Amino acid sequence: MAEQECNTEVSANEVTGSAVRRLKVSYARTSPDYEQIPSLTMKGKWLAAAGFDTGTLVDVRVMQGCLVLTARPTEPEEPELMKSLRQVCKFSIRKQQQVQAFIEAVGARRVRS
Numbered sequence: 751m752a753e754q755e756c757n758t759e760v761s762a763n764e765v766t767g768s769a770v771r772r773l774k775v776s777y778a779r780t781s782p783d784y785e786q787i788p789s790l791t792m793k794g795k796w797l798a799a800a801g802f803d804t805g806t807l808v809d810v811r812v813m814q815g816c817l818v819l820t821a822r823p824t825e826p827e828e829p830e831l832m833k834s835l836r837q838v839c840k841f842s843i844r845k846q847q848q849v850q851a852f853i854e855a856v857g858a859r860r861v862r863s
Contacts, residue, residue, distance in 0.1 A: 771796070
């Protein structure tokens with residue numbers, strides 16, 4: 751089987767004093783058959799310092815012997831007007847996009863004025 755390469759060298763982008771964290775894979779049990787499955791738990795202030803604050807969505811790239819965790823960028827907050835319109839008008843997605851484009855155009859025109 752071909753070897754998979756996972757580059758674990760220390761880089762200038764590392765944000766904590768200790769770049770290497772040692773964890774142990776434990777197990778969790780599934781329901782209803784209580785099968786043991788591998789489980790990995792990470793916790794610590796170092797996660798927030800690395801950009802993985804509470805509530806951050808994470809993408810996991812899986813390779814043989816290597817996991818790469820990437821924090822997803824946060825989605826911009828939806829304007830209150832769009833939230834209200836969605837609840838009241840029940841617009842289709844296409845119509846919502848048209849209304850959003852209109853709101854952005856009006857907002858851009860105000861900024862230039």
